[in-house]
Amino acid sequence: MSGHSTYNPSNGFTRWLDARLPILRLSHDTAVSYPVPKNLNYWWTFGGVLTFCLGVQIITGIVLAMHYIPQTELAFKSVESIMRDVNYGWLLRYVHANGASMFFIAVYVHMFRGLYYGSYKAPREVLWILGCLIYLLMMATAFFGYVLPWGQMSFWGATVITNLFGAIPLVGESLRTWLWGGFAVGDPTLNRFFSLHYLFPFLIAGVVILHIWALHVTGQNNPAGVEVKNKDQDTVPFTPYATVKDAFGLSLFAILFAYFVFFNPNGLGDVENYVVANALKTPPHIVPEWYLLPFYAILRAVPDKLAGVVLMFGAIAVLFVLPWLDTSKVRSARFRPLYKQFFWIHVVVCLALGWCGAQSPDTVIAQVGEIGFTVTHLARILASYYFLHFIVLFPLLGLIEKTKPLPESISASVLGAKS
């Protein structure tokens, strides 16, 4: 898809540089002349949004790290000092905390876009896998980061999740002690989580570069799921077409971001984290941040501890192999009426799993005669569907579905939309 470079250095300096380090050529080929399908809709702006989020988190994070103290006696106070004394500290902290949530909102939209339009299918399997890897690194980064303010949820969330590793047979106990650096979550744990929280975003940035490279090799998918046939008819150069459209999409996203930072900065968080960590007092409900809730629900739905851990990680692992589970020859759900319905069911299931993760497991949702239908019962049904969707439906639907006729080409589909 990258094709031949059309960059032409215009003056002496750029010619000189191009012969020594063709960075301007690379920039031009990647972000100016790079061809994108002309029928991309606004769901395709979220890649740019995600890059913006990563940049915001890294910049605000580095600046916050100038004031944060990674010691259990001082961490909570140092965060409050940032909020109260550091110039614009309140702004930096709220941007960073809410930025994490915005990052996950964007990544979920981005992933569901991929699921809907079949962006994970050949030849974009490696692109998809790199994306799953970014998602995994994001969850690890967010987990480490949430521990740092050393509130009740920071401490107890860390305790619960690190305790899970203890469930692994044979090596579990040693692994858990090794992660803790002690006999419980404490100073060594906090310090190393700070180091890793600083490191991981740069690993993410590295994988993002690979992700964009893989993308540029195959080119973008598009809403029709039909490959580019004629570069001149089907594509437009990235600049100015995609640049300005991404900027517009980003500005709308920024409005949502600003709403949270300035008018509801604690709405997505937990009040319990404004209480300093106390190893001797467990909060009534231990709940992770909202973006981890679906996996938390799956973990708690399984009665056996080890099986719960396996299924929780399995829920993420299954994403990596989607390209090979899906047997459909048609990419886009636009032309897959049956898959489209199950896609939306899956979206609802994921949202509902998230809801379950926030509830107390024994809460009764409905009384069915003598038996109370609890959150756990619901979570089990939903988790079963989650796995069913990928492991059974993906292979099955491709074989039995009657797909709609595909458009001839991207340009044909664009012209078709007009008439």
Next chain:
Amino acid sequence: MAEIHAAEPTRRDFLYVATGAFAAVGAAAAVWPLIDQMNPDASVLALASIEVDISKIPVGQEITIKWRGKPVFIRHRSEEEIKAAESVDIAELRDPQTDDVRLVKGASGQLEKQWLVLIGICTHLGCVPLAYKGEFNGYFCPCHGSVYDTSGRIRKGPAPLNLEVPPYKFVSDSKIQIG
């Protein structure tokens, strides 16, 4: 792209220039907090100014206190020290300053000649000089041998400037506020 489009600004180009300018203003505004957060925060600024009770310092002695992370000498000068400081020929000094300009008026409106307040950092390479040492009974810096007089002015040795006088004022006869 510049080669393809016409050189005269069209309405389209104006929109792009306006967009770019508007975005640039926003970016600049967004950058400011990132820079300002490195400026001293409120808790540091709260320590920027301190009050010192000088009533317990006897004549002919001095104390050293910490202000903004630096040592500050507060010396209760005797009559001899004041006279010695005033009878120096200014033209001979490396850093010419009269004793008077290095002092501050008290609550009464008169120069408080008995009180000398200096930042205790040698102007050569930053060591802390020793009090009541050296030929002039002022200060002597052991690092490279700078000698200061009873007004804290450099008289001998490699230091280029007199010991710095911090901003201070008399809150009352027994209290000064530094910074």
Next chain:
Amino acid sequence: MTQKMTKTFRIGFASKLVGVAAFGALALGLTFGASAPAQAAGGEAALKHVEWSFNGPFGTYDRNALRRGYKVYKEVCSTCHAMSMVHFRNLAEKGGPEFTPAEVKAIAAGYKVQDGPDSSGEMFERPGEGKDPFPSPYPNDEAAAASLGAAPPDLSLIAKAREGGADYIYTLLNGYEEAPADVKVPAGGNYNPVFAVGNGIIAMPKPLNDGQVDYTDGTPNTAEQMSKDVAQFLMWAAEPKLEQRHRLGLQVVIYLIALAGILYFATRKVWADQH
């Protein structure tokens, strides 16, 4: 040609709007959905909702209420509750009670704070200064619990550390009742159905009674009024930058809406030749 261009473009735009709105709704839904469990515990009373002046996107603190609230904190709450993250100098900052620097100096000097060691190695007490935090009535939680039965929480962040915030504090302070016949209140406990986490039994006795604190601005000093004022004061203590945040937020959102508008037209112009 233009008609069709616009229509095609608008469809794309609408889907983006739907997307953003959907995720806004999702986010808001999760905001309230995720907070549900904390209220599901026990059978606590519903919270009373006060029309606080700091509610809403343009909310500001009521300076007089903050000053009265500070008086209530000082004369009643500070006997048992620390507020160690708030410094005396905060009382003079913009967006708070905005005492004058001279008033703050006097307030601080009225407190004794520990300092040292002095030149003989001893810790000593001195009058407070602006740079000092509010001193704690007990040196640590253990001492407080030993003295009172349970350690009273530090109030610096209490308004953000409880579901319902200022509403919760207000409701709690007015929530003391006679225990119903079937509830056994242990020694040292008090009945307050608002205190869900303790199933209605709270160690703190009713702190506020009518006329307990003298108000100098003429506001009636009922327990209800005092609870309102101290709740607002504690909200400020937890969130002193609220007013700056709202002010900057309005500017940022207006700027972003304008930017989005400009970018919308720029996008249309760029894509004009494609449809």
